[in-house]
Amino acid sequence: MKLLASLTSPYARKIRIILAEKALPFELVVDSPWEVNTRIPTLNPLGKVPVLITATGETFFDSPVIAGYLETLAAPPALLPADALDAVRVRQTEALADGVTDAAVAALLESRRPDGERSAREIERQKDKIDRGLAELERRLDDRHWFNGSAMQLGDIAVGVALAYLDLRFPDLDWRSRHPGLVPFADRLFARPSFANTQPPAG
Numbered sequence: 001m002k003l004l005a006s007l008t009s010p011y012a013r014k015i016r017i018i019l020a021e022k023a024l025p026f027e028l029v030v031d032s033p034w035e036v037n038t039r040i041p042t043l044n045p046l047g048k049v050p051v052l053i054t055a056t057g058e059t060f061f062d063s064p065v066i067a068g069y070l071e072t073l074a075a076p077p078a079l080l081p082a083d084a085l086d087a088v089r090v091r092q093t094e095a096l097a098d099g100v101t102d103a104a105v106a107a108l109l110e111s112r113r114p115d116g117e118r119s120a121r122e123i124e125r126q127k128d129k130i131d132r133g134l135a136e137l138e139r140r141l142d143d144r145h146w147f148n149g150s151a152m153q154l155g156d157i158a159v160g161v162a163l164a165y166l167d168l169r170f171p172d173l174d175w176r177s178r179h180p181g182l183v184p185f186a187d188r189l190f191a192r193p194s195f196a197n198t199q200p201p202a203g
C-alpha cells in the first residue's frame with residue numbers, strides 16, 4: 001500500500017494518523033501537487049493529496065474515502081462504528097472538522113495571493129467559518145472525552161488534525177482562548193504517538 005502525500009497536508013496527515021493507529025504498513029511517497037513534476041494529477045484528476053494506492057493497485061482519494069477503505073481492512077481499532085447510523089454521526093464530526101480545515105486552507109491560499117489580488121474580506125469570511133465550526137465542535141464535545149462513543153474514532157482524529165493545522169498556519173487565531181472546551185481534548189490527542197510522529201515540518 002502506498003500513500004502519496006505532502007508532509008504539510010492536513011488531509012494526508014489524517015490518513016497517516018489512521019494508518020499509525022491501526023499499525024498498517026505502507027510506503028509514504030512524498031509528492032506535492034504544487035510542484036511542476038508532481039505525479040498526483042495522473043492518479044487523481046482533481047490534483048489533490050492524499051492519494052492511496054492499495055496492495056492490488058486500486059487508487060482511492062479523497063481523505064474520507066481513503067479512511068472508509070482503511071476500515072474495510074478490519075485492522076483494529078475500528079474507527080467507525082458497525083451501526084450504520086452511528087457511522088454517519090462519526091462522519092458528520094469528520095465533515096465538520098474537515099470543513100474547518102477547508103476554511104483554513106482557503107484563508108491561507110487567499111492570504112498568499114499577491115498585493116492587489118488578495119481579499120481581506122474573503123480571509124475574514126473563511127475565518128468566520130473556522131470560528132463557527134470550532135464553536136459547534138466545542139458545543140458537541142461538551143464535557144465528554146470523545147465526540148462519538150466511548151473510544152477515539154475517525155471524527156476525533158479529524159478534529160485533532162484541524163486544530164493542529166490551525167496551530168501551524170494561524171497561531172494568531174488563538175483557538176485555545178476562544179474555544180477552551182477543546183483544549184483538554186486536543187492535549188490528549190496531540191500526546192498520542194500517531195500525532196507526535198506526523199507533525200508537519202516547520203515553515
Ligand SMILES: N[C@@H](CCC(=O)N[C@@H](CS)C(=O)NCC(=O)O)C(=O)O
Nearest residue numbers: 009010011033048049050062063064
Ligand atoms: N477533500 C480533500 C481535500 C484535499 C486537498 O485539498 N488537498 C490539498 C493539500 S492540503 C491539495 O492537494 N491541494 C492541491 C490543489 O488544490 O491543487 C480530501 O479530504 O482529501
